[in-house]
Amino acid sequence: NxxxxxxxxxxxxxxxxxxxxxxxxxxxxxxxxxxxxxxxxxxxxxxxxxxxxxxxxxxxxxxxxxxxxxxxxxxxxxxxxxxxxxxxxxxxxxxxxxxxxxxxxxxxNDKLDLTEIEGLADLLNAETEVQRRQALRQAQGSLKNLYETWKKQLIENTALIEAVIDFSEDENIEDGIFEQVVARIKQILSMMIDHVNDGRRGEILRDGIHVTLFGPPNVGKSSFLNCLAQRQAVIVSPIPGTTRDVIEISLNIGGYPVIIGDTAGLRQSDDIVEIEGIKRAKDRMLSADIKICILSSVEVLKSLSSNNENSRGIINPLINESMDKSTFLVLNKSDLLSASDLSHLLYMFFYLNYKSAYYVRYDNSASQVALITQSRHRENLINCIHGLQNFLAQKDIVLAAEELRYATNALGRITGRIEVDEILDVIFERFCIGK
Ligand code: GDP
Ligand code: ZN
The missing domain is CATH 3.30.1360.120 (Probable tRNA modification gtpase trme; domain 1)
Incomplete structure (x- = not known):
């Protein structure tokens, strides 16, 4: 200590x-x-x-x-x-x-487990309403209850397996017990896998949703960010290549913490500072939860209308390779197009079937479930899942019991309660009376 x-x-x-x-x-x-x-x-x-x-x-x-x-x-x-x-x-x-x-x-003194303490720390640091709600639930034991329930079930099943090993001559005890345990472990395993496959919602909420703006120079990325921030947070200029570093702004959007990064415009460049800026822009995109690609309607219309096959992708290859299904597309500067050019442009986009409608939805019903909020939880849960999978694959019952113990310990590490004696207690309480 x-x-x-x-x-x-x-x-x-x-x-x-x-x-x-x-x-x-x-x-x-x-x-x-x-x-x-x-x-x-x-x-x-x-x-x-x-x-x-x-x-x-x-x-x-x-x-x-x-x-x-x-x-x-x-x-x-x-x-x-x-x-x-x-x-x-x-x-x-x-x-x-x-x-x-x-x-x-x-x-x-067993008043709080580690997840409750982490929830308390998050509560003190919560900057938005949704963060506060999540932290409060965790501080009140939402994750602790879930993990303790699973842990208790694992301990009980380990005790049953231990009993099968220790009292295998006793015919009363062996009958079908192993099969029951396997069925229960399969159930717990599937609940855990669902819990882990949560799209990292809790962690993203805790850390803030990272949004990255990208696109060619001079399309209005910085203007777009200023518009969201409702202030002159970033320098807007008609000179391409003005934004060199990644500039981040934290916003509270409807109670959700959002961190928006404005990046250097992507284009071929010989300028050392600009090349570094473009490298940082690409790094930032790798860690983004949501990417927004901003293009100039004027440029897009020009390139889509030209019969040049090379420019038929979107604008330039640096942009094309950064687009994926989590990228939203914003066609900016639409005010510079006539109404008919604009509808022509939208029609072409529709015709090209440009996939831009992917979005992440954080709905309130989902936020009622206990969500993983730290990578520490996730790592231990994955270890636990591996332990359970190894248990199910194991033919030797003694080694199988070892896998269950490993899985139980992994869960115990999340709450900070790892008691080997717990397993022994259950065994002795249940099976050793009068023996
Ligand atoms: P960035 O290089 O992509 O960050 O672009 P900026 O935000 O610095 O804007 C480049 C230029 O385009 C500036 O002169 C802006 O005033 C102008 N601009 C930005 N958005 C619009 C828009 O929607 N319409 C028009 N007409 N001009 C815009
Ligand atoms: Zn800019």
Whole structure:
């Protein structure tokens, strides 16, 4: 354990540093009651009155940390805060908490599992409504409940397999049990595979949806971004090659965190800086969740109308090779075309059957299910799935049991609860009575 002592009673300012109406100082540990019975707002040694305020008392084990916890709600003046902190520090066995120590104690005392703690951290960092909702659900145990349920089922089935191994001479126990276990594992496996195949919705929401704008120079990419941002975030100029680096802007669109990147226009270039800009644009496209290709209606009409086979793709090869089915197409500068040219253009697009209607949909019903929010969860789930698949493929029952144990441990790593003894407990509870 990285913390100096688990025995100490710890305290810290829980509200932000600086002057405010109210400050909250939190205390946790076996000696917390000393701070409250000493009526700490009066200095325990000098007897001086430091402030008048409110003391909230949360007796363990039903507190945040599982220990006795008190909160001092005092006035938020800087000298009051430092006076109360100094007074707490003067009590024997009290010390300032280290970063995350309250939560670490909550984890050690089984109050929170790792997914709930991660949810709590995400909640504090949530910038949009949808992020907040997802984080809150996770902090309240949505992922924990799912993984703990699966883990419990895996443990029970491991116990059954162990029983088959240990008591194989006993005919009563072997009858059909292995087949039952296989059927249940198949069920759990299919639920897990569904859970993992979620299109990374939870992770994308947590990190923000990355949108990349790309296209040839001077088609209006930067103007488009400014329009979305509703401010002059990016320099717009009639000189092609103005945007050199990837410029990112975070937006809150309908509660969804969206990070839009404007990139250098794609074209053949000899300019070293521009070539680097184009390289960065292409890198950014690889990691984008959504790509938007912006083209000039005027240029597209020109190239589609020409009989030159080479330009019949779209504009230039750099653009063509960056288009895929997750790319939206925006035909900009339509104001420069006459109404009839515009309808001609749209008709040609329709005729060419240009696939541009792919879109990602984040619907609310789906966001009610517990979603994976971190790659750490995903890696362990995939390990668990492999374990279950190996179990199903394994002919030797002893080795099969080993695979189940491996799968259970992978799940336990997500919640931070890996207890080998759990399996033994189940076995002894169920099968060893009277034996
Ligand atoms: P980028 O190089 O693709 O980022 O293009 P910019 O946003 O810098 O715009 C290039 C030029 O096109 C600027 O002079 C803009 O004012 C102009 N422009 C952008 N969008 C439109 C549009 O929809 N219609 C017209 N007529 N001009 C536009
Ligand atoms: Zn630009």
């Amino acid at each position: 990285k913390f100096s002592s688990q025995q100490d009673t710890i305290f810290a300012l829980s509200t932000a540093q600086g002057k405010a109406g109210i400050a909250i100082i939190r205390v946790s540990g076996s000696k917390t009651s000393e701070a409250t019975t000493n009526r700490l707002i009066i200095h325990p040694v000098t007897g001086e009155m430091l402030d008048h305020g409110l003391v909230l008392w949360f007796p363990g084990p039903n507190s945040y940390t599982g220990e006795d916890v008190a909160e001092f709600h005092i006035h938020g003046g800087i000298s009051i805060i430092s006076g109360v902190l100094a007074a707490l520090g003067s009590i024997e066995g009290f010390r300032h908490a280290e970063r995350g120590e309250f939560t670490r104690r909550a984890f050690d």
